Amino acid sequence: MNGSQQCLDLFAKIFLNSGDPVGMERPGYLGAIEAFSLYEPVIHTVPLEDKGLDPIAFESLVKxxxxxxxxxxxxxxxxxxxxxxxxxxxAVADILKSTDTVFYEDDAFGELFFDARPRLPVKKFLPDQAVISGSFSKIVAPGMRIGWMYAPKEIIMRFNVVKQAADLHSNFLSQMILYRYLTTNNLDDHIRKITRVYQRKCRLMCDLFDDFLPQIAHTHPEGGMFLSATLPPGISSRVVFDEGVRQKVAVLPGLPFYVDGGGTDTIRLNFSSAPEKQITEGMHRLVQVIRRLGKR
Ligand SMILES: Cc1ncc(COP(=O)(O)O)c(C=O)c1O
Structure with a gap:
C-alpha cells in the first residue's frame, strides 16, 4: 500500500456507502476521520480511556x-x-464476536513500544473478523510511503480490486529500496535504538508538565510519538495553539480529533522529532503561554 493511510481510504471505499454507520475512538485519528468522511458515513464514537475503550459504551454502540x-x-x-x-x-474481541462488525486495527505504532512488551493484537482474538494495517513510515522513513494490510482472504480479494483501480500498484522503486534496507540492516536494533530515545524524550516532556504545571492531566504513553494533555478549565486549545505559534512552540489543538465538536480543552504534543534541548525550551515556552492565559 502507499502508506497505511491508503489502507484507510480503500477499506472505507469497500465498506462504506453514504449514511452507513461506522465506529471509532473518541478522540480519533484525524487522518482516519478525513479518509472515512469522504464516503459520508455516520461516525459513532466510544470514549478512549487510560486502559482502552469504555467496554459498556463500546458494546452499546456495536449492538x-x-x-x-x-x-x-x-x-x-x-x-x-x-x-x-x-x-x-x-473484551473488545468478545463483544464483537456476536456481531457482524469488523474490527479495523491500525497498528501504525505497534513496533514503538518503550518496554518491548507489546500486547497481543485484537486480531489475535478475532482472526476472521479483524484486519490489521501497519507502516514502515514510523520505523524506516515516511517518505517511502509503504504500508501493509493483513486481512481475511475475502477482504483482501476486494482490496485487490479497489487497489488496482486506485493506482495499479504501489511504487516498485520504493519497495526495492526498502527491501535492500531491510536485508542489509538490523531493523530490530534500529527500533530498539529509536524507542530508547523516544522513551527518554517522552519522560522528559511528562516530567516538565508535572514539575511546572502539576494541575494539567496528561497521558502516560507506553510507546509511539504523541501524548495529549487536558488544559485547565477556561483555557481553549485553539488559543493555546495561536499563542504557541507566536512563541514558536507548536502543539495541535484537540478539536479536529473529535467528530462531535469536543476537544476544545485538549492538546496533542509530539515528543519524537525534536531533540531534548528543544523539547525543554519548547515546554518552558508552553508553560509560560498556559500560565499567562490562566491569569486572564
Ligand atoms: C494512527 C495512524 N495511522 C496511519 C497513519 C498513516 O501513516 P502512513 O500512511 O505514513 O503509513 C498515521 C500517520 O501518522 C497514523 O498516525
Whole structure:
C-alpha cells in the first residue's frame, strides 16, 4: 500500500456507502476521520480511556448502531498516546464476536513500544473478523510511503480490486529500496535504538508538565510519538495553539480529533522529532503561554 493511510481510504471505499454507520475512538485519528468522511458515513464514537475503550459504551454502540466496522488504534493511539490493556483487547474481541462488525486495527505504532512488551493484537482474538494495517513510515522513513494490510482472504480479494483501480500498484522503486534496507540492516536494533530515545524524550516532556504545571492531566504513553494533555478549565486549545505559534512552540489543538465538536480543552504534543534541548525550551515556552492565559 502507499502508506497505511491508503489502507484507510480503500477499506472505507469497500465498506462504506453514504449514511452507513461506522465506529471509532473518541478522540480519533484525524487522518482516519478525513479518509472515512469522504464516503459520508455516520461516525459513532466510544470514549478512549487510560486502559482502552469504555467496554459498556463500546458494546452499546456495536449492538445499537450496527457499525460496518470499528476503527481503533490499540497501540500508542494517535492523538492520545494511550494503549489498550490486554484485558480490554480481549473484551473488545468478545463483544464483537456476536456481531457482524469488523474490527479495523491500525497498528501504525505497534513496533514503538518503550518496554518491548507489546500486547497481543485484537486480531489475535478475532482472526476472521479483524484486519490489521501497519507502516514502515514510523520505523524506516515516511517518505517511502509503504504500508501493509493483513486481512481475511475475502477482504483482501476486494482490496485487490479497489487497489488496482486506485493506482495499479504501489511504487516498485520504493519497495526495492526498502527491501535492500531491510536485508542489509538490523531493523530490530534500529527500533530498539529509536524507542530508547523516544522513551527518554517522552519522560522528559511528562516530567516538565508535572514539575511546572502539576494541575494539567496528561497521558502516560507506553510507546509511539504523541501524548495529549487536558488544559485547565477556561483555557481553549485553539488559543493555546495561536499563542504557541507566536512563541514558536507548536502543539495541535484537540478539536479536529473529535467528530462531535469536543476537544476544545485538549492538546496533542509530539515528543519524537525534536531533540531534548528543544523539547525543554519548547515546554518552558508552553508553560509560560498556559500560565499567562490562566491569569486572564
Ligand atoms: C494512527 C495512524 N495511522 C496511519 C497513519 C498513516 O501513516 P502512513 O500512511 O505514513 O503509513 C498515521 C500517520 O501518522 C497514523 O498516525
Amino acid at each position: 445499537k448502531d450496527l457499525p460496518k466496522f470499528f476503527y481503533g488504534i490499540p497501540n500508542s493511539q494517535n492523538p492520545s498516546g494511550r494503549t489498550y490493556s490486554q484485558e480490554n483487547r480481549k
